[in-house]
Amino acid sequence: MRNSGPPRTAVALAALLAGDALLHLAWATGLTWPAPDARALSIAVLGGVVPFTPRVLLPLAALLLATAAAVLARGLGLGGRRLRPVLGAVTLAVAAGLLVRGLVGAAWACGAGDEPSRAFHWLNLLLYTPLCLIAGAGAARLAGVWGTGARGAGASGAGSPGAGVRGAPRRRLWVRRTALALPLALAGTALYGAYAYDPGEQHGYRSPYLTAAAGSRYLDTPLARFHYVRQGTGSPVVLLSPGASWTFAWHHQVDALSRTHTVYVVDLPGQGFTRLHESRFTWDLDGMTGALGTFLDALGLPRTALGGNSWSGGWALAYAQRHPERVGRLVLLAPSGLDERDPMTWEALKLPAVGELLVNAGSGRSAAEASLRRVLVHDELITDDLVDAVWAPGTLDANRRAVYRLERGLDWRETEAALPRTRQPVLVVWGRQDTVLPVAQARRFGALLPDATVRELDGCGHALTLDCADRVSAVMEEFLRDR
Template structure:
């Protein structure tokens, strides 16, 4: 009789969850105000669209699990429902184990913390134990849930318990400068004289990536190359910084204020292209012109590995694994180049070593989870800043087809697609990029 009650309770929980998903297929987002908040609340920092294509498979799994547990509690279905219920129990316990880790503040942000701690985790653990009792499997089968739980423990250790070595012997280059602000101690390089041009280090990179442009532009401009928080040798001071567009544009403004720049030409590559674009959208009075190299900014999916970083545990694990081993990073760096001979050992070291720093590792997956490019895309038609957009036709990160979309959405954009160039435009096609930038900045 006890098993009948337990089976009814577990089945009801799973069926109720399925009904919520059915409700969301209508486009409703209650109890959340919008789809993104709903995605965060249900999945924790993962921007998954709540559409029928996503929801219907989940509904089917939840309904099948509910029926399986309910039938097993009534001694129906024989071995099928017995082992099916054990599988349901194992899945619930694994989710509960992950929830315990997240309840310690590991891997997800504050908006997810309360609902995970007070609803998801205790419910999954209780339902998992109840389903295990309902399964009524032989005593030896009690070890079955231990296998995935041990796997989860190993993943959690790899994500949160293990810290790869920081290669602090790799230091900021001679000639580097630092400026202290309440937000961060910014690392930057400065050269030349004339109108100010600020180059924002590409995402997951540092000022090294702009060396050719720093030298090429210094004859006619005062060129600043800066690492924003989470990049290179900049040290974060304000731990309340949000890892999203608001946080990164706040960092841009903080640096400009600290070095006394009122109006600049702003330049970015990849992630930092999106940050530069958003800063210009918010502060058009401070940005006279924009140069965007293979920029983020469109509400499209990232490459699969980066999309996986949006998931708690996986993001931390992938970041740690990449930081732990230079040889793991090297192929990814070389894939950014259409001319692989330019991805020298020096370049690989430059792209790898600073990303072993703990704050930079954490910033990588936090930014992937927090950046919402729908904001920049929606604001593009109203962006008044003259803009140069450059893209390589062999870009393996952000497809070159996006260049035309930037040109269509930005009313004052000049777009060039460069033959035989990859995503790392500043180093892969340094001469052509520098010449196009110099011509555009001279005219604007």
């Protein structure tokens, strides 16, 4: 009696792949069922934020339909001598992909990493992971890795119908099993690098950038123990540590502005030496603006000028939009805040496991120096002290984790939509050689903000407070001068 196992397995796998393709085609029309919007759909389906656009979805749908056809043909023993090895290779690739996804899903189900949403957690636990493991095992069997393969699969199309893997030469069997084991081994290694490898923290760092006048201070609140510096007297100016950096990055501007202002620079959660007390903190605009409000309340500052660079420029903007009565002026240096894609190296951090792996792999001192060379135009500024200042605090476990958590959680649609309603005077400064956020974004801010002063600085990169310290200090002093 002819074995009906392979055809049935092939039909089931082909139906699964074709059904997935139809879902992608539906999403390509703009439908986001079962989620309310494309971002929520991406998080629920993939566990990370990727663009659900026709440009992405249509090629994926075509690939899924092609693989469905190949798997079905493999199971039914179709194709000539030349085509059958190709169908076998495609089926083996499907098996590897499904089993890798199942392995990663099993790691997440066991508690590795940060689940971006409860919806994804339960879908991964109850649907994605079991389905991928079962379907992957079926595809591996169909590819002839074990059990009875497709008709004629045993000799890659050269054997008799139903010969199966038992008639295959040992060398071909070894090749198939190696081809399947290799991606699984690589996935296991990547999971170790993402969730088990500990790059190590650098404790005991003492910064030469903290002067006697602006040394480290700490402010304890129920939310966090905030690290900040304070210098000068006069009307208050609060500067938020840039992006994944800490208070030292503003040390030039603190010295300049403190002649006429009381200047505060604060590390928000995930930066520098601030430590969270609240375990349920959310790494999004609600969390970061809420933390800033907690800090201002604890200092007793009802109203202040506010500034930030990169991510922290976006946080300052969001806070000013949500609490306009508390912010008199805004200084935004190459800020986030527009609903645009980040560079690919940052977009990759949004993907579960990938983000953790990239952050852990990039925790070395050499990586910190390479990062400085990407964001600074003036290489002569890169000294050992500067590299250590960027690298050492960034190795702290809480700060490493915050990088990919924030990249996944920050949603700038809100800030861009509110730009025409942002009434504070705003200074927007951008380096024309910015390699992180293109200078064209400065003009968009200028066009959308009702009261904006836009300055583009030639010969300056993204880390403006360091790269063009004197010029940035001068334009800030002029803008913040009491009127």
